[in-house]
Amino acid sequence: MSRIGVFICHCGENIASTVDCESVAKSASEIPGVSFSIDYKYMCSDPGQSKIKNAIIEHKLNGVVVAACSPRMHEPTFRKACAEAGLNPYLCEMANIREHCSWVHPKGEETTFKAFEILRMLVEKVKRNTKLLPIKVPVTKTAIVLGGGVAGIQAALDIANAGHKVLMIEKDPSIGGHMAMLSETFPTLDCSQCILTPRMVEVAQHPNITLYNYAELESLDGFIGNFKARIRLKAKSVDPKICTACGVCWSKCPVKKIPDEFNTGLSKRTAIYVPFPQAVPNKPVIDRTQCTYFVKNGKCGVCKKLCPASAIDFETKDEIIEVNAGAVVVATGFEIKHTDFFPEYGYGRYKDVIDGLQFERLASASGPTLGEIKRPSDGKVPETIVFIACAGSRDKAKGIEYCSKICCMYTAKHAMLYKHKFHEGKAYVFYIDIRANGKNYDEFVRRTIEEDDVNYIRGRVSRIYESNGKLIVKGVDTLLNAQPVEIEADMVVLATAIVANADSESVAQKLHIGYDKHHFLSEAHPKLRPVETNTGGIFLAGACQAPKDIPESVSQGSAAASKVTILFSNDELTREPQVAFVNRTFPPQYSSCTGCLLCIPVCPYKAIEKEEIKNRNGEVVKTVAYVNGGLCQGCGTCVAFCRNKSIDIQGFTNEQMFTEVMALNF
């Protein structure tokens, strides 16, 4: 028999001004099942709450309905009060007679009756409420950081420094990502290698961080706090423990014609190689697609013979290891469009039309030209360079309508570097708008224009073509009363668009997270939860979510790390018990679920899986749906979807909603 306490709040005058609380309290006491009903001026105040607590103890209530403001406001308060009085908090419901009744209707008998009817519906619902306990999910305190760029490194270091284990997975032979390829970084022009390499070394040496370089995530299953990941360690053919990185192998390797990815194709590398001098780990790797031993099955093997430490073994295979983790930080970074993407700039035919990253390599001291700006075609120092901003970005026709955010800044930096290295050189920058909105950013661009007299032309470049050794750049200057401009340049640098990695779609599918139409990974909420995703326990950092510069990537790395440390702050994850469950019945039927599993695609959180019910000697008796309490966020879409009502959701069960709807009429 239900013994329900009804507590009607005056909310000062907010409710009492239009609703006659006493008569509602009186008529509430007549509702069958209500054994205590009072009204009070401020229910949410301390005296108000103690009235509730005393009533629970004194009248042995097994259900409480507080008729006051919106549950979105004070439901936690009143539920905590009931819990303190020993009543399971989920047996307390709120009837919203303020926002939905007293404030929006005139004073009168009609409004009082409506308040009573709202109250009665909740009383009927409370009669069907059951005791619920928050869900406890164990948490494995190891984090996986996918991607070794600056964002990944920052996240890994923060999590490791917080005392948790980190597994970093990097698909290239060395960590460092795109930042390692840069020369200097805006706005302070400090050398990218100098600020990044110490961090990379710190990652390599950190006791809590295990670095899997030249490795990819094969699959990820499980849910927040209990992920099971399978990592594919690509065969390096060189045993890092024995190898002393003496350099004999990559100096003697006969295959020297492979375009070096790190130097963006401006120089060549050998089949066995270390991407760049400051690589971490600084051990070589054999590129099996190019090495003649693999391509012409066993022809060469020079490196193996010459290796003093005999660390080279061609027979090693890809290895798949299984790890457990509690959270995943995705920091897989970005790619840029290459010059062949632009028909109007020659389909990538002209050697001296290069992209921003290639210019970075030219300007970098460890680059192919050791920091000298030289034309890739004939190696001469270019007298005139034209920089073209927004190459591909903000261009609907090219399908990239967003702004790549950092090109204005690095174009200004490139121009400044060029002028510092070659004072007499002439630099032009074609731009639409200069977006320099970071700290000291605009000052940096003004310095490029005023001190290094790079002249900025506001206009687009329509075509580039080569004519007797010169690159004719046909553009327009929209500020000088729209005069067409034609510049004979020695080199053209395109600030090409930043796009998502080619494999970002498959990574997102492996992690069951969303991605937008440009294949950037989708955050849970653009403003309020930028580093989280819709899947619990998976966080984002850096340019994989959207184009961003180094300061932002680093701060997102730290933000994701803080989310992970919050998750790992206690051993168990407690969650609201508003979670779906598939019903179970007595043996021959085991569950009313027919196993049609049509509900699996309905769940936005992929919380519904197939479960095979086995009998004592292990045979599968029935396959039914199973809701993973850890992942379910309690939206209830599956409950309304299930034909024979086999799935129900705690807090909004079928029976509760049924009685609430039927209480509508009386």
Place this chain on the structure above:
Amino acid sequence: MLNKQIHYSNQQLQSWVDGLIYKGKTVIGPVKKNGVTCFSEIKNFNELILNERTVYSAKEVVLPKYDILFKFAKEKDKVFISKNENSLNNVIVIGLRPCDNEGFDYLRLFFKSDPDILQKLNTFISVTIACEKKFDGCFCEELGIDKNYSNKTDVLIKTSENGYDIYFNDRGNEILSPQASDVKPAEIKKPVPNVSIDNKVAYLKKLSEQYNSEKWKIVSMGCLGCGSCAFVCPTCTCFDVQDEGNTQNGQRLICWDACGMGLFTKHASGHNPRPSQVERRRHRIMHKFVYTQDTEGKISCVGCGRCIAACPAHLNIYNQALQILQ
């Protein structure tokens, strides 16, 4: 006992029925609703369909598919109840067949201890039409029911050369109110009870020996477990009681139920004494031919063949019984 006899022409019969309706009697007869023949109140004679066997039996008149037993309401702390009085006085059911009357006769035996329903069964006046030919699926003769004679009715109409010979007893006399002149004592050939029927009934009783035979499995394979055979059968009486309403007021309803359905014998614990269609089909056949011989003293199947027509797989209950007995 049908002791009197008069002769009506076609026209006279029609004007008699229209007269009854005009006099305010409720006349219920077989009508075609949306392509389905069932017993329902008629407003004039030519609504009647007299040449077909109805899909739904006349049991509907006495035991409707759902009926309100009583309504209840709670005021302050008292509960008030109002019984539902719907008696069948001055109701005339026309278009019955001899097998229907046998059905009603069985119902009178079955409900002998339930005053309300018994009172209903005995108040309405039944007008039976003898069958010339058997409809498809009928097997009343095999069960000893004479298809063109029934003494368990108030009025019996038999077609003759130019019209109808009508035999009636004194209850029938009230509604016919014939002129004395054309009333003749009924000379009607009462069927001689042939002995083969009694040993047919005894033969059917042997079904209980076959209770555990494997043949039930084969016989019941075609049964899908729906309720259509029970709901069209004139002698099926199983019912389910349901309450509808809310915490203030509501009503108690009695509605048809069928032993064929899985839920019929399911216990609250989940155990089901008749777990599969084999047991359910066996129960239906045994109930119709064996169990009622002990309780009511006669088999409760009247051989009307309605269940065969309504069954999704057209299972023939009589042939199946014989098949089990071979």
Place this chain on the structure above:
Amino acid sequence: MEDFEPKLAAFVCNWCTYAGADLTGTSRMKYPSNVRILRFPCTGRIDFMLVMKAFDSGVDGLIVSGCHPNDCHYTSGNFHAQRRWVVFKEVLDIMGFDTRRIFFTWVSAAEGAKWAKVVTDAVEELKKLGPYSEFKKILLKKLQFPLDNKTADREIKTEPVIS
């Protein structure tokens, strides 16, 4: 049918329309008091059976409202609900049910004014349509009281039972 006061229920999603109705309250906008609001975690949770039960309990109209597409707190609840309503509305249309009495809308947490307008328009429309008498005819059970010839059967004292 001026003096007819329609009985209107509203199935709303907790994250958007319920919050929108709260906002209507906090900004003290007025709307007719015929509506009774029921809270659901998401429009995805609104079952077509519950819509039928609403009409079973004698309402004259029903508002079903939730987050705008792509606003759903659970990302796709409203999309699934939308597809279900397309099919449900079709079967009611074929059966001749008066689907004008079901008002499907999207009201976000910021659209307090829109919520007031939705309720006012709904009540206006229902006043024009009048009570849903055809459907109530077949709802024979609860609605034909008080009892005609009632006989007191027994008294029930509701004294507090210490469980």
Place this chain on the structure above:
Amino acid sequence: MNIGFYPGCSLTGTSKEYNESLVAVATSCGITLQEIGEWNCCGASSAHALNHELALLLPSRILALAEQQGFTELLIPCAACYSRIATAQHQLLQDAKLLAEVSEILKIKFTATIKLFNPLKFLSEKILPLIEDKIKNKLNLKVSCYYGCLLVRPPQIMKTERFEDPVVMENILAKCGAYPIDWNFKTECCGASLSIARGDISSKLSMRILRDAADKKAEVVAVACPMCHSNLDMRRPDINSLLTAKIDIPVLFITQLIGMALGIPAEKLGLHRHFVKNDKMVSNVYSQNKVECPA
């Protein structure tokens, strides 16, 4: 094998030689160009600047007539006509209501799904596979292929491959033994639309095109559009007036070059109709091998 043929006004007027050479090349490859009956002007000259509805209806009527007369494929050699008809087809296929309206006005029921051929598609899909073994005279001329604008723009409708740097003409002429040169003004505008209003601007633009061809030592310029030809050939005196060093590179239609390669006699190809003399270049092409190919 026959194909619907829409000559348009220029092929029957100022560029008669394009028509003659096209027909000659087609017949020698066994393709009959069947002119569609009572065709009307495609509205290229001014319609699309003055009246959108007229600009749609004129080409739509051509599509309707072709479909009505049972053609499944339609060759439109002039780039301007092709651009107008292809744009109309694009609009009709995207908007069923518009198609219904237009067929209502034209009183002809049609679906506008006929396959259109611009000169490049026709040459590469229909002619190229056939002339492999029919080459009589190797052209061995340095040729710069000029595409102009209408054959490649707007890319969504024309759907030409590598629309900024097309290579279709180069491939065809290479098969005919010519040496196509890589130059930069393939798709630059020759100022055709201003040729009447501002002759000076179109002369300057055409001059720049020819100057680049001359720089690259081209011996002949191949074109596939009457307007390009008229600007580069007919306007040569004005162009030369802007230059210190005269440019006398002849400008021929690609069909004429192919015709010469197939050995079709010069008169049949209308080579004598050009302003810039080309008899010296033509004679040494034919003189390589004396055999005259039968008419």
Place this chain on the structure above:
Amino acid sequence: MNQKINQHIAYLMKEKGVNLIISQAKDSNGFVIPHFILSENDIISSVIAINEMRNFFAYLNKQEIKSFKSIGIVCNYFGVKTFFQLKFENQLKDLELFLLIPTDDDFIEITSEKQAEDYLSGLKQSTILVDEELENVKKMSMEERWNYWMKTLELCTKCYACRAACPMCYCSSCTTECNIPQWIPVPASLHGIFEWHVMRAMHLAGRCTECDECVKVCPANIPLNILNKGLHNKISEAFSSDDSSIKYALNFFQPDEKVDFIK
């Protein structure tokens, strides 16, 4: 069944260890009824036109029939459609099925889902189903439609023959049997019947294979299939932009798709 099928049935039972064939036969009054073949001598030859054949897949929901493990079913196009849909819904799990589809004098045998899909895609079936009863119901005004349905549904006695004969109604505990809460009123009052038929139509939306068994078995011959056909047409027309790999439209959605009646 024709000669070829009978021989094949005999072969299946002897070699392939199939121990039950659900065939079809005509009874004395010409009704098509299920004919269960347990051994060779049960095989009979009866001539049934292909469109007269019925869909007996509902028998597979019975525990006693499932226990035969390896079963053959004689069926027509709708049978194959049902088989494909049941396989799609992970039913018929531990059953080995042999579908025998009689053509004029020969037959086609289907055992796997793939074969069923090819067979179905072979027959170009229009996505919009034409049914003149549905047409003239749609033409009626709302009141007429309501009265039409109240008149037809009035005869329903809730015998649940439509549920028993429907192969897609395989739920071990149907929502009608759920009494906490009592979703569907048990008595056959007009309101109870209305809610039952709306629920049945909704539960079959997008899954019904239009074999019309429900209409054939309904003693009150209520035109149930026009509800299913109406929904089938609505689904294929409203969600026509889903690509063909989507077999069930109601648990799928296209990003930012719009519906007109939601303001």
